[in-house]
Amino acid sequence: MSTVPRIGRPSLSAALSTFVAFALKASLWLWVVFNLAMLVWIFLNSVKSSRDIFAHPLGLPTTWHWDNFWTALTTSGLGVAALNTVVLVAVSVAVIMALSVPAAYALARLGGRSAGPITSLFSAGMSVPFQAFAVPMVLISVGLSRFMVEWITGAWDPRITVAIFYVALSLPFSVFVLVGYFRSLPSELEEAGALDGAGSFRTFLSIMVPLAKSGITTVTVLNVLGLWNETMIVLLLVPNQGMQTLNVALLNFYSDMQYTSDWGGLFAGIVIVVAPMVILYFWVGRRVVSGMTEGIGK
């Protein structure tokens, strides 16, 4: 072991470095404590009376107002909004995956001149901000609704338009990450499948999809997270309050606060929006996070 340190003088800089390291570690733990405290604080506020929230901001509720959740779900319309959100997210994510998984597999395996440019075409979409679509989206939504009402079905639901754009705008990211996944899988298995006489579609369904399960789970969960928290598309396309999603309902709830002052109910609403995603994260979170960082890094 060499006794002459090659880099830096030990005494002063070592002491400084120890101090910096200690300070950084302490700050990281402080950050962790703050995050957990915020979750607990939001939860406690959701079961307090509005007076308690202001009089005892840090204490336990004097009486536990579980009825805040009931008020939020019924009177403030978060129940309907929750149903809208669940259906919208479930349908959109199902379609996104049904489109992007086969496409990503094809792009990963399609040799030659076409695959590269098409993959780039998809990933270029990731750098187009949502705002480039705001105006066309509003016009297409109005036009589509008129067209369907006057010519085809006689009725139209703006939530369908929202789902259509959810799918379209989620494709670039989903395809990009999944292509990376499929590329990392060995191709020997498909060759074996082909020798056994399985067609490319059979090979894809029965061999590649199970192999790419962790990547597919990651992308599914990330899409669920993203669309669950989406607000602007619904704000722009859905004027009818009964058809809006949780985040927009929460904003409406907040706008009514000057008349209702139901702060306990507002925090109950926040818990209703946040809790499903926190549960999802603690259920599949770690796997998803590692899958995501792998996928992005590629």
Add this chain to the structure above:
Amino acid sequence: MYMPLLLPALIVYVVLFIVPALYGMTLSFASWAGLGSAFHWVGVKNYVDLFTSPVFLSSFWNTLVLTAVVGVAIFLVSCGAMIVLRSTKGHSFIRSAVFVPYIISPIAIGLSVSFLFNPKGMINTLLGLLGLDGLQRPWLAPENILQVIMVGLTWSAAGFYVVLLMSAVDAIPASLYESAQIEGANLLQQFRHITLPLTRDMISVAAVLWVIAGIKTFEIIIAFTGTAGTPPLEARSLAVEQYLRVTGGPAGGIPQLGSAAAIGVIMTAITVVLILLSRRISRREALEM
């Protein structure tokens, strides 16, 4: 033979993503209040009007400031984590816990953080208890609100980048750190000479991802200021300004679809320029090292 698998997604992408994006670009050269009203081609007038409008310029400036300041804050926080998190006890728990705000809806983040900062809220109460009355502010007043929003945004986003960059740190062979320790390099030197050069690619990816996310900041500002009122000029980002022009604003004004589309084009352009710039910067740092 792979075409049947690819075609459905490709068709949806072209028809519902590329075509609308080009349509939006075309509309930015028109003056229009929506279907059923008069439509005129106006050339680049929308762009000229925007860049001479103080309201637009302030939202343009706010967006750049917000993206830059929060980006630097996230970078510093991530560097701190990259210096010590490897050797901290409970590091996987810390990672899971700092990531949590990222999965919370920005609306919920905005409502909760703005509640902490309201005039009689916890922040001012705590400052009072600590005897720091001089630091108490009307945090949500127009002159302070953008700073508070930036704090909230940093809090909600930083965990994601820490986790992302730590995954790159994990990929560095532990033997490099061990031999550096034997040679007497302290944590800061290890960071400077091992971690930073070897995570350069991921830092560049993270910068690109932040630019994409930062430019379109919308929900958290709306949550801070509410949909009932118009967000004050001091807190308006480009996305908020565009939203007000698409809808005509809460006062029920006339939608300005042409200039709203132009804002969308400008935001795309800024995003692309900043992505190229952050790639260039991380490449140059690589050369210096």
